[in-house]
Amino acid sequence: MTTSLRKNVLSLLAATIAFLPVHAFAGKDNDTLVAAFQAKLPSLDRYHSPGREGFLLGLLAYDALVYRDPNTFELKPLLATAWRQVDDKTWEFDLRQGVKFHNGDQMTAEDVAYSLMYAADPENKVFNRMTGGWIERVDILDPYKIRVVGRDVAPLALEYIIQLPVVPKKYRESVGIQAFSEKPVGTGPFMVAERSGNDVVFKRNEDYFEGGGKSKPAIGTFIYRAIPDVNTQVAELISGGIDWAYYIPSDQAEKLKRMPMVDVINAETFRIGFLTLDAAGLSDPASPLKDERVRKAIAYSMDREAMAKTLVGGASKPIPSACTPSQFGCFADVTQYPYDLEKAKALMAEAGYANGFDIDIYGYRSRPVAEAIIGYLNAIGVRANLHWLQYSAVIQARRDHKTPIVIDDFGSAGVNDVGAILPFFFAESPDDQSRDPVVTQAVKEAGTIADQDKRKVLYETALKQIADKAYWAPLFSMPVNYVMSKGVDVPVPADENVEFWRASWK
Amino acid sequence: MAYYIARRLGLAIMVMLTISFMSFVMLKMSGDLAISLAGEGSGADYVEFLRKTYGWDKPLPVQYWNWLIKALQGDVGTSFYYGSPVLSLIAERLPATLSLGAMAITMALAVAIPLGMAGGRAPGSIIDRIALFIALLGVSTPIFWLSFLLILVLGIQFAVLPISGGGSVRHLAMPAMALAFYSMPAIIRISRAGMIEVMRSEYIRTARAKGLRPWQIYLQHALRNTLVPVVAVASVQFGFLLGGSVVVENIFAIHGIGYLTWEAINQNDYPVVQAALLAVSAAYVVLTLLADIVNMMIDPRIRLE
Numbered sequence: 001m002t003t004s005l006r007k008n009v010l011s012l013l014a015a016t017i018a019f020l021p022v023h024a025f026a027g028k029d030n031d032t033l034v035a036a037f038q039a040k041l042p043s044l045d046r047y048h049s050p051g052r053e054g055f056l057l058g059l060l061a062y063d064a065l066v067y068r069d070p071n072t073f074e075l076k077p078l079l080a081t082a083w084r085q086v087d088d089k090t091w092e093f094d095l096r097q098g099v100k101f102h103n104g105d106q107m108t109a110e111d112v113a114y115s116l117m118y119a120a121d122p123e124n125k126v127f128n129r130m131t132g133g134w135i136e137r138v139d140i141l142d143p144y145k146i147r148v149v150g151r152d153v154a155p156l157a158l159e160y161i162i163q164l165p166v167v168p169k170k171y172r173e174s175v176g177i178q179a180f181s182e183k184p185v186g187t188g189p190f191m192v193a194e195r196s197g198n199d200v201v202f203k204r205n206e207d208y209f210e211g212g213g214k215s216k217p218a219i220g221t222f223i224y225r226a227i228p229d230v231n232t233q234v235a236e237l238i239s240g241g242i243d244w245a246y247y248i249p250s251d252q253a254e255k256l257k258r259m260p261m262v263d264v265i266n267a268e269t270f271r272i273g274f275l276t277l278d279a280a281g282l283s284d285p286a287s288p289l290k291d292e293r294v295r296k297a298i299a300y301s302m303d304r305e306a307m308a309k310t311l312v313g314g315a316s317k318p319i320p321s322a323c324t325p326s327q328f329g330c331f332a333d334v335t336q337y338p339y340d341l342e343k344a345k346a347l348m349a350e351a352g353y354a355n356g357f358d359i360d361i362y363g364y365r366s367r368p369v370a371e372a373i374i375g376y377l378n379a380i381g382v383r384a385n386l387h388w389l390q391y392s393a394v395i396q397a398r399r400d401h402k403t404p405i406v407i408d409d410f411g412s413a414g415v416n417d418v419g420a421i422l423p424f425f426f427a428e429s430p431d432d433q434s435r436d437p438v439v440t441q442a443v444k445e446a447g448t449i450a451d452q453d454k455r456k457v458l459y460e461t462a463l464k465q466i467a468d469k470a471y472w473a474p475l476f477s478m479p480v481n482y483v484m485s486k487g488v489d490v491p492v493p494a495d496e497n498v499e500f501w502r503a504s505w506k
Numbered sequence: 507m508a509y510y511i512a513r514r515l516g517l518a519i520m521v522m523l524t525i526s527f528m529s530f531v532m533l534k535m536s537g538d539l540a541i542s543l544a545g546e547g548s549g550a551d552y553v554e555f556l557r558k559t560y561g562w563d564k565p566l567p568v569q570y571w572n573w574l575i576k577a578l579q580g581d582v583g584t585s586f587y588y589g590s591p592v593l594s595l596i597a598e599r600l601p602a603t604l605s606l607g608a609m610a611i612t613m614a615l616a617v618a619i620p621l622g623m624a625g626g627r628a629p630g631s632i633i634d635r636i637a638l639f640i641a642l643l644g645v646s647t648p649i650f651w652l653s654f655l656l657i658l659v660l661g662i663q664f665a666v667l668p669i670s671g672g673g674s675v676r677h678l679a680m681p682a683m684a685l686a687f688y689s690m691p692a693i694i695r696i697s698r699a700g701m702i703e704v705m706r707s708e709y710i711r712t713a714r715a716k717g718l719r720p721w722q723i724y725l726q727h728a729l730r731n732t733l734v735p736v737v738a739v740a741s742v743q744f745g746f747l748l749g750g751s752v753v754v755e756n757i758f759a760i761h762g763i764g765y766l767t768w769e770a771i772n773q774n775d776y777p778v779v780q781a782a783l784l785a786v787s788a789a790y791v792v793l794t795l796l797a798d799i800v801n802m803m804i805d806p807r808i809r810l811e
Contacts, residue, residue, distance in 0.1 A: 040769065042587045122555055129544065129552040181589060197602075197672060197761040225671075227759040228768065232670050235657045241669055392541040392774060399550070430550045 027240070028487055028505040031220040035244040035500065036233045040226040041200055044192055045181040046165045047118060050127040052496055053224075055163070055414055059214075059497055060202055060222070061102075062165030062186035065093050065112065066158055067213030070493030073326060073416045075158060076213035079107065079166055079187065088153045088450045089136075091161075095144040099209050101168045102191040109146045113138040114169035116148060128413055130420075131160040153448050155455055159415045189217050189501040198226040217501040234483075237262050243485040246498070250313035253481040265482045266314030267492045270324045271411040273312075273369070273475040276425065280435040282401040288359070289404055293351040295470035298405075299337035300344035302376045308476040311368050315479040321463050322422070322472045326494065329418035329446070329459035334467035344380045356381020362398070363407035364391045369475075370407050399430040409478060414495060418459045423447055425472070426462065434471035438462075511795070518791040522784060526577070529783045530570050533776040543586055543774070573780075582784070583777030587770070592781045595766060602672045603755070603762035607747040609678050610685035615740060617686070618693035623724065623732060625694070626701025637694055644691040653684045653757045670759040681758040685751060689743040696739045700732035707731075734801050741797035745790040 043049045046058040058064070065080035080093040099107040118124055119132025126132055134154040139147040150157060165186060172180045184192050187209075190202035201223050208216040225242060227233050234252050236242040238259060248256065248264075257264045277295050281287040288294045304318035323330035348354060361377075361384040363370040374384045384405065389397070397403050412420040426432050427443040439462045446458035466472055482492050490503040540556045557563045561572065576583070582592045625637035660680060661669040668677050704710060705728065713723050748763070755764035763782055770778035 042585075043589050048589050122552070125556070125559070129549070133552075178590070198759050199671075225759075227670050228756045228765065229759070231654060232657065232757055232759060235662055235669050239662050239665060239669060390774075392539070395541050 027243070031505075032223060033219045033221070033244065033488060033490075033500065033503055034223045034225055034242045036225050036227045036236060036242045037245075038226070038228050038230065038233075038247065040198065041224060043181040044184040044195065044200065045167075045177065046184075046186075047124070047126045047167070048177075048181060054127050055497060056224075058163065058165050059188070060190045060500060061184060061188040061192055062167070063099075063188055063212070063214065064162050064165050065095075066161050068159075068162045068416070068495075068497075069213065070495050070497045070499060073495070075162075078212040078214065079112070081211075083158075085450065086147065089150040090147055091157055092141075092145070092147045095146065096209065096212065097144055099187055100207055101171070101187055102185045102205060103168065103171055105168050105170060105185075107166060107168075107187055108143045109140040110143075111169045112146055112166050113140055114172075115166045116164055118167075119164050128163070130413060131163045134160065153450050155447065155450055155452070156415060156417050156419050159417050159420070163414070189214055190222055193221075200224040214499070215501060218504040219500075222500050222503075237483055237485070240485065243488050244483070244490055246480050246482045246496075248481040248483050250481065253314070253483065256483055261486055262483050263486055265484075265492045266479050267482060268315055268326075268477055268479045268494050269411065269496045270326075270414060270416070271409055271478040272319050272324050273365075273407070273409040273478055274319075274322065275373070275473040275475065276398070276403075276406045276408055276431070276433055277471060277473065278401075278404045278433045279469065279471050280433055282433055282435075283360075283404050287404060288351070288353055288357050291351045292469055293347045294353060295473075296337065297344040297347035297351070297380055298377065298382065299470050299473045300340045300347065301380045301382070302373060302473065302475070303339040304476055305339065307369060307372055311366070311372060312476055312478060314481060316476050318476050319474045322425075322466045322474055323418045323459075323463065324412060324416075324421070325477070327412065327416050327418050327421070328452070329456050331456075331460040331463045334464050335470075336467075337470070337473070341379060348380055348382075353381060356383055358383045358385065359404050360385050360387055360402075361405040361407065362387045362389065362394045362403045364389055364394050365407070365409055373407060395431070398433070403433075414497070416495070418463075419447055419455070422459065422462060426466070434466070434469070436465060436469065436471065438465045439471070514795055514798075518788075518795070521791065522787055525787045526574070526780070526784055527570060529780055530573065531566065533779055534566060534569075539586075539774050539776060577784075582781040585770070585775055585778050587773045587775040587778070592777050595778060596763065596781060596785055599761060599763050599766045602760050603748055603751065603764060606672075606678050606681055606685065606751060606755070606760055606762060607744055609675075609682040610689065610747050611740060611744045613682055613686035614689040614693055614743065618690040619697050619736065622694040622697025623701045623729070626698040626732075627705060627724070629698075629702060634698070637698060641691040641694040644687050644689075644694075647687065649684055649688050650753050650757060652687060653681070653754060656680045656684060657757075672758075672760045672762070677758075678760070681751075681754045681760060684754050685747050689747060692739050692743060693736060696735050697732060700735055701728060704728045704731045730804060734805050737800050737804065738794075738797050741793040741800075742790075745786070745793045748786060748789050 037053055039051065039053050041049055041053055041057055046054060046062050049057050063079050065078060067076045067078035069076060079096055079099060081096050082094045084092050086092050095109060095112060101107060116132065116135055116138050119126050120135035122129065134150045134157065136149050136151040139149065141147060168185050171185050189205055189208050191205050193201045193203045201221065204217045204220050227236065230248060230252065233245045234248065234256065237245060238261065253264050256262050277298065278287055278289050279295060281290040308316040308318055319325060320332040320336060321330060321334050325332065359382060361374065363386065370386060374386060377384045394406060398406055410421055422443045423429060424431055426434060427440045428435065442458045442462040446455045449455060484490050487506055488503060489506055491499060493499065540553045540562060543556055544553045561569060584590065585592055585595055588595060621637045621640065625634035628634060657669050657680065660667045667679050671677050710723060710727060713727050752764035752768050755762045756768050763785065767779060767782040770782065
């Protein structure tokens, strides 16, 4: 290699290495809270940022009309100061005056209408079709009053409105979606300052409005840092490189509890685990699961307490019904199937399966849980053959009627209403493996009426039938571990929506 | 030589077409992209809408053809997850992977070549045994285990290096060490074997007879001849570092192509996976070609062949 070529190569190497941004450091000293997440924020535009992380982005940099308390689930004013139901399909909102976007523009009804209609249009392919798809139109009555009209009756309207942030019409239309997703503007307690590498840096919004359900942050800078490996997150927590992380597995959390520099808190989420059973025999017309006694035997065969305690850990406990316990309409006083091996075997014999049978079981989430379940089933003669696939492959297989049993879980997209879970697994949906007319009628009707008391009664009917017939085997709740540095206090929510603006240094 | 390069380029295009087709088919078979894109709890009608929007309801060869036509015009698609053009995502992440790869291969070469040559100079000696032992360790140590060991010792215990992220040379030191250790065995062994063969040759005996000092013999005569196969192996190793650093980039949270590929696989973001596979294959092809050119420069006899 000639001397000049060697020099050029070395210079290029040095430039490539040197020209990289420098990390900000965590801690009280520079008023910076660094939180680690496994997934990156794909876009800084909430409407194109799915999942838990997208939900969080929506809370940090944006506001919706209505705010939901993450512990009591009470609905409180945010960008709307009041609201009322005008008729079955229409909600009217009074908008808060004097709210400014991060770029100084005033928030008005035009921005609200623009934002909600953006979510409603399927062409925009927003993060979750469900939250905006119910909206037909938004009528602007005056600069601070709007009416949202649904295509049909939408009993979950307010739960969906919570997830729909208000974005600035003028700015977003002028810069375009792509540019907005890189330099977003909202009204939220934090403003996006910059994005580099794995970090998204949020700065306190000094002009954040008062009087709503959220507050101006106590901490000046919040950094969202993507660290995909959970062991690396744990190492950073121990060394002080980061201040906060969640979804830490229970074995790691147990070790961290003994460390002096961090606090570990286990808290519930909306996610629940369950088995779906092909009671209608869609995967096999001669399926043993068509017999109610076999399904009940399966339900009796599993020690859910033991699984919740040892495999999931923390606050996990068996769930009594086919819904998240905190959800509106989740009726818990239904037929229970406590762990009873003898009863399970007796039911199998009564159904004519004293020698058991072979069956396929599908799973995608937790291998230890799947193997424990297979062990329990084996004890009563149900010889389960495990198909371990990706989530989308399992769902497609169920919709193609190939899955007798699925070890499934569901988070209801953070919606605190049974109407966000039952229609997906019953009422003749593609994932409905029971095809029960009583359940179908009750769930469908509850989805079309606004009377909340009546809805409760209908869901009670549906849940009782589901439990009586053992269409599902509800398993347990799936809480998560939150780990944070001892120097900071970050309130832990019951719905995974961490309110970092309430974090403070100790 | 021009004919040689043209022929190599033709072969490279065939390789890339084959890889693009195979990866396209395998990605489609991996799961229903419409369901993962729609998200948990989405209705079947929205899933169907997405299928039609992205043309996933068409037959597979038609889908591949449509993709290929666009790719040949420089459009390898838009990321489902990020919403940005795939090329811009790859361009954004490339510097980090290149930096990491360059640092790792430099460390590997700096240690492995002298070690291998020292061992080859005196087979059976203590230094030779050390070299072979290190090569054995490198090939049998799982890279993720070594990465966590480095984090434990250098990141937590002695706290001399930052644990994750790619903000500076110090951030890249641990992941580069892990990757270097992984690349060293092949380079040690090829340097050692090359040195053993070279030391037996007559021109070395002549050089000794002429009274040249040992360092003159090694650096001016032995090294150049040993390097020819080393360059070939090192270029393959560098290609492997670029494409195979998925594990290391994940563990150390390096904002590179490996991390991007891992994210894309998890999100079923197949335009990105497809493009990343092609980028890595292209890197291999280019590197092998460059290695041949470098060898031609080192060894005049190759030029004349």
